[in-house]
Amino acid sequence: MKPVDLLVIGAGPAGLAAALTAADCGLSVVVVDENPQPGGQIYRQLSDNPLRDCEAILGADYFAGAPLLQRFATSGIDYLPRTSVWQIAGDNTAYFSGTSSNGPTAPLKARFIVLATGAQERPLPLAGWTTPGAMTVGAAQILLKTAGLLPPRDVVLVGSGPLLYHFAEQVFQAGGTIQALIDTTRAIDKFKALRHGPNALRSPRLLWRGVKLLAALRRQRLNRIVGASDIAIVGESQVSAIEFRVGGKTHRLSTSSVLLHAGLIPQTNFSSALGCEHYWNSQQFSWQVKCNDWFESTRAGLFVAGDGGRIMGAEAAELSGRIAALEIACQGEKISAAERDAQARPLRQAWQRLLAARPLLDTLYPPPAECFSPKDEAIVCRCESVTASQIRSAARLGAPGPNQVKALTRAGMGACQGRMCACVTAALVAETSGQPIDQVGMLRSRYPVKPVTLEEIAGSVPAACGAIGHPR
Numbered sequence: 001m002k003p004v005d006l007l008v009i010g011a012g013p014a015g016l017a018a019a020l021t022a023a024d025c026g027l028s029v030v031v032v033d034e035n036p037q038p039g040g041q042i043y044r045q046l047s048d049n050p051l052r053d054c055e056a057i058l059g060a061d062y063f064a065g066a067p068l069l070q071r072f073a074t075s076g077i078d079y080l081p082r083t084s085v086w087q088i089a090g091d092n093t094a095y096f097s098g099t100s101s102n103g104p105t106a107p108l109k110a111r112f113i114v115l116a117t118g119a120q121e122r123p124l125p126l127a128g129w130t131t132p133g134a135m136t137v138g139a140a141q142i143l144l145k146t147a148g149l150l151p152p153r154d155v156v157l158v159g160s161g162p163l164l165y166h167f168a169e170q171v172f173q174a175g176g177t178i179q180a181l182i183d184t185t186r187a188i189d190k191f192k193a194l195r196h197g198p199n200a201l202r203s204p205r206l207l208w209r210g211v212k213l214l215a216a217l218r219r220q221r222l223n224r225i226v227g228a229s230d231i232a233i234v235g236e237s238q239v240s241a242i243e244f245r246v247g248g249k250t251h252r253l254s255t256s257s258v259l260l261h262a263g264l265i266p267q268t269n270f271s272s273a274l275g276c277e278h279y280w281n282s283q284q285f286s287w288q289v290k291c292n293d294w295f296e297s298t299r300a301g302l303f304v305a306g307d308g309g310r311i312m313g314a315e316a317a318e319l320s321g322r323i324a325a326l327e328i329a330c331q332g333e334k335i336s337a338a339e340r341d342a343q344a345r346p347l348r349q350a351w352q353r354l355l356a357a358r359p360l361l362d363t364l365y366p367p368p369a370e371c372f373s374p375k376d377e378a379i380v381c382r383c384e385s386v387t388a389s390q391i392r393s394a395a396r397l398g399a400p401g402p403n404q405v406k407a408l409t410r411a412g413m414g415a416c417q418g419r420m421c422a423c424v425t426a427a428l429v430a431e432t433s434g435q436p437i438d439q440v441g442m443l444r445s446r447y448p449v450k451p452v453t454l455e456e457i458a459g460s461v462p463a464a465c466g467a468i469g470h471p472r
């Protein structure tokens with residue numbers, strides 16, 4: 001494919017906004033996304049949703065994406081759906097898996113790249129979380145949005161974070177039932193969050209949405225259990241129950257289905273594989289890529305917009321994409337620095353207002369303790385079946401960080417390339433060695449960041465071998 005000015009990876013709010021702004025400024029743009037339709041996580045399947053009354057079920061936030069999707073659909077921007085990027089080489093050539101209508105997608109070189117790959121759910125490695133019948137809330141929401149499927153009627157939702165409650169409301173609106181929502185947040189978390197209240201008032205719409213959501217769930221008589229700990233999923237070949245402690249007592253609920261959620265973390269695979277600088281954000285309990293005010297990483301020409309940079313929500317993600325694209329247009333000599341600054345000023349102000357409620361949410365819904373210190377028997381690396389106990393042993397043997405734990409145990413070496421275990425592994429090494437997690441460091445991601453067939457690798461061999469320095 002002919003080189004382009006800008007490759008945008010991810011067609012969620014951040015990626016679409018970046019692409020539209022850049023194209024408006026006169027840059028050539030290609031957008032690629034592994035989903036069959038644009039929209040990302042939040043606006044997934046918006047243009048042909050299978051639910052009969054989807055507006056009432058999925059809510060106004062879902063439909064807020066319609067104008068953005070409409071503008072993208074009529075923009076004429078080159079768009080490759082059902083296509084994953086599995087590698088970005090040092091010369092900014094991206095390698096794809098998935099076929100377009102014209103056959104396999106050839107590698108593409110771009111002057112600038114916007115990583116708008118979004119967030120993933122934080123893994124919650126409870127004992128028994130790999131048992132059939134246990135999955136994440138986000139996965140269940142994808143089934144609802146794309147196939148109109150509801151969870152079983154005895155489902156139990158477990159963990160912390162706004163998505164847990166948002167999904168509960170969507171299930172009720174769709175006519176489903178929920179046996180219980182087990183929330184791991186403690187009274188102390190509410191108390192700690194209070195100090196962020198005044199600043200959060202700068203984002204009143206978000207707060208109002210939260211208040212309305214909790215009131216609606218009360219009307220639905222949601223069985224909400226708060227302050228749970230020591231959670232274990234019970235069952236051999238299928239989930240049969242969930243056990244937890246509240247107020248010093250152990251409780252057990254029989255169930256066939258458990259949905260887990262512990263908040264969101266940015267997807268850092270590409271920025272990590274490309275050697276960008278990262279830091280540990282102790283407010284959001286996650287590794288995040290270092291970016292300047294224009295969302296440019298420490299690797300020149302590589303921008304990270306939206307939740308892939310830090311968890312900010314859909315509206316802020318869209319604004320960050322637009323701000324990044326203005327800087328790209330300026331570096332690409334399509335607009336002047338004065339034009340860039342004038343256009344970016346109101347966007348930046350709106351972005352900061354939207355972020356005002358984040359510290360409140362992050363403090364109110366911290367991840368459950370099991371995200372950092374799972375029980376010994378819990379599987380941490382699902383791809384390679386490595387338990388917390390094996391990782392603790394590797395740390396005791398002297399592995400100073402997740403990269404060395406990987407060499408000793410294979411944790412992080414499987415198909416997901418550490419997406420599910422990297423953060424927990426780093427936390428376990430920190431716990432065992434008594435060091436802060438930022439000193440333990442993050443797992444360096446390796447290519448391919450997404451599963452790819454040998455045929456697809458072979459198809460891009462001449463270019464790929466050149467890029468990684470092997471003889472052709």
Ligand SMILES: Cc1cc2nc3c(=O)[nH]c(=O)nc-3n(C[C@H](O)[C@H](O)[C@H](O)COP(=O)(O)OP(=O)(O)OC[C@H]3O[C@@H](n4cnc5c(N)ncnc54)[C@H](O)[C@@H]3O)c2cc1C
Pocket residue numbers: 009010011012013014015032033034035039040041042043061083084085086116117118119120121137138139141163166264305306307308312313314317450
């Ligand atoms: C599971 C889940 C459910 C959520 N549900 C809600 C909700 O109901 N309400 C709400 O307000 N917020 C929700 N959020 C948060 C919300 O989705 C984000 O705040 C918002 O979508 C961020 O936009 P974004 O453009 O940064 O990323 P996203 O919208 O996540 O878009 C990222 C896109 O990148 C694509 N992508 C990633 N990696 C690759 C790759 N290697 N190759 C090609 N494409 C790739 C993905 O397919 C995706 O379409 C959810 C988040 C998650 C993870």
